[in-house]
Amino acid sequence: MTPLLQVSDLSVAFGARRVVRDLSFTLHAGETLALVGESGSGKSVSALSVLRLLPPGGHNPEGRVVLDGTDVLAADEGALRRLRGGVAGMVFQEPMTSLNPLHSIARQVGEAITLHRPMSGEALRARILELLRDAGLPNAEERLNAYPHQLSGGQRQRVMIAAALANDPKLLIADEPTTALDVTIQAQILELLASLKGRLGMAMLLITHDLGIVRRHADRVVVMKDGEAVEQGRTAEVFAAPKHPYTRMLLATDPRGRPAPVPEAAPVVLAAEAVRVHFPIRRGLLRRTVGHVKAVDGVTLSIRQGETVGMVGESGSGKTTLGLALLRLERSQGGIRFDGRDLQPLSQGRLRPLRRRMQIVFQDPYGSLSPRLSAGEVIGEGLEVHEPGLTRATREAAVRRALEEVGLDPAMADRYPHEFSGGQRQRIAIARALVLKPRLLVLDEPTSALDVSVQAQVVDLLRELQVRHQLAYLFISHDLRVVRAMAHRIIVLKDGRMVEEGEAEQLTAAPSQPYTRALMAAAFDLKAIPV
Structure with a gap:
């Protein structure tokens, strides 16, 4: 049977640099083929080349791409318009x-x-x-x-x-269609795509770095690394017996293991009682308050020394708002005690000495690092604020130790954020927090923008640092696989309220609330439990 799409020896260069090399694969009607690999492996560039959607100038696809009988790389503008949207539709990331x-x-x-x-x-x-x-x-x-x-x-x-x-269309190209979505929405979108594919008889080219999605939805898989296909075949066969070391590495990078147990006598570092964050809704010419958005509505929790409390829930559930409120970075009502001290009545001036002991690592390491400061300056900035009496040599020595602790070469201190990979930038953000020797770290989606192999490295690093320094973590995430590997206890938020709390293993294995069961079913591909 003639393939709907045939790619032969596709190579793409950005100027003098080749980003795709001699890629070949076929896709038949009604079939789902997945292109998988880490960021920079050439997945999206290959998919865009199928419809010649790469921007002009310096991008030179070579080889042969035949879609529905048309040679794409040799087609004129009229033929390309027929293909784009008519023969192939594309869902962008x-x-x-x-x-x-x-x-x-x-x-x-x-x-x-x-x-x-x-x-x-x-x-x-x-x-x-x-x-x-x-x-x-x-x-x-x-x-x-x-x-x-x-x-x-x-x-x-x-x-x-x-x-x-x-x-x-006969072909649907889906480029990371679920990356930025909550687990329940991810499951809905993937079920929708599978249903539409079956009903319309489409072929699907699926680009993703999520191997769980590939396992459940792809008939065949092409594994890409540094612009080359290192392995391809039937999905079940590749997953059961991967031949290439890179494929074996990808399949082994799902976050595993458990955090070290918390000592029974570990003191409480942070205690919050009935915390509320309500944002006013103002309308009319005079901007009168007509109601409130209850972003956080009466949440109570505690975190002990050496303990990780995971906080999960869909977007808009109040996770990040609560994390900011607990650090007094967002106005709130209710009780917040850090190291036994009530934070709510403290002015910003009196709160400042405590700031070094409670730090935050933000979701987007690139956005939270100043592009105008080197890595060393980013890490040392907090020391300048909280320990202004330190000599320059002492401060630089502390920065070097912090870089070593997160697995980075101190010689990298003079580089700027754009010169680092995503995983390295996240390590710098962690080093910036650690250099102040905090007791509490709020980690807001610290692995969401990272490839699976880098996620596993960051999880291992955070667990190691927790044991070494007896850190308390509030770990905010919508990735329940990562939370299960990191957390001792899990709190589930919905619409600003706590709907369930429990030990991590027990809560992921046997959730009691319908909302939690839906989250777990979507994250771990479980059969939905009747509610």
Whole structure:
């Protein structure tokens, strides 16, 4: 049978640097092929080359790409327009940047339709509604005039899917379609794609670094490293008996193990009681308060020395807001005690000496590191604030020790953030917190932007540092696999309220609340437990 897509010896160069080398694979109708590998492996560049979507200038695809009988690399603009959207639809990684912020979703989905077939008026509106409903967008008719910023991440992804399916394509290219989504939304999007593929008989080219998704949804897999395919074959066979060392490494990098036990006599480092963060809703000309958004609504918790408390829940559940409130970085009501001292009545001046003992590592290490400061300056900045009497030599020695503790060469201290990989930047962010010798670390999604192998390295590092310094961690994440490997106890938040709390192993194995069961089923591919 002739393949729908045949890629032969594809190479792509960015100027003098080759980012894809001699890549070959085939994809048949009704089949799902996954391209997997870490960031920089060439997955997305290869997928964009299938439709010649790489930006002009310095990007030179070579080889042969045949899609539905058309030689893509030799096609003229007219043939490319027929292929793009007509034969192949594409769902991009980040819908917020892919959708036009100035156009309603009805206009954007409608544009995808009318580029390939004339349609207007009620017929066009009916087709837009049909596509949005097929993509599972709730209350589709009410959302036709909504703009992207008015939708959640999952809803924006459904709009992207609707636009990609506008002309019943034979091939759907999905580039990391679930990366930025909560586990329950991830599961819904993947189930939707599988359902649409089966109903419409499409082929799917799936680009991802999540091997769990590949295992469940792909018929065949191509493993990429440094722009080359190092292994490919039937998914079950590759996963059962990987031949290449890189594939074996990827399959072994799921965060494993458990944190060291907490001593029974370990003191409480942080205790919070009935913490509330309510944001006022103001309307009218005079901006009167007409209500409140209850971002955090009466949460009580404690963290002991050497203990990790994991905090999980979907986007908007209040996880990050609570973490900021516990550090007095967000206004709140309720009791917050750190090392036995009540933080709420303290002024910023009186709070400042305590800041060095409670630190935070943010989700995006690139955004939280100043691009104008070297790694050494980033790490040493806190010492300048909290220990101004230190000599320059003493401060530089402390920075070197902090870099060594997180597994980085002290010789890297003079480099700037853009010169480091994502995992290295996250290590710098951890070193910046550790150099002040804190007792409490709030870790806000510290592994969400990292490849699976780097995630495992960061988890191992954090567990090692916790044992060495007896640190207390509040670990905020939507990745329940990472939380299970890191946490002693887990707190589940929904709509600002705590819905369940328990020992990590017990809560992940036998959750009692329907919401927690849904989270666990989505994260660990369990059968949904009736609620």
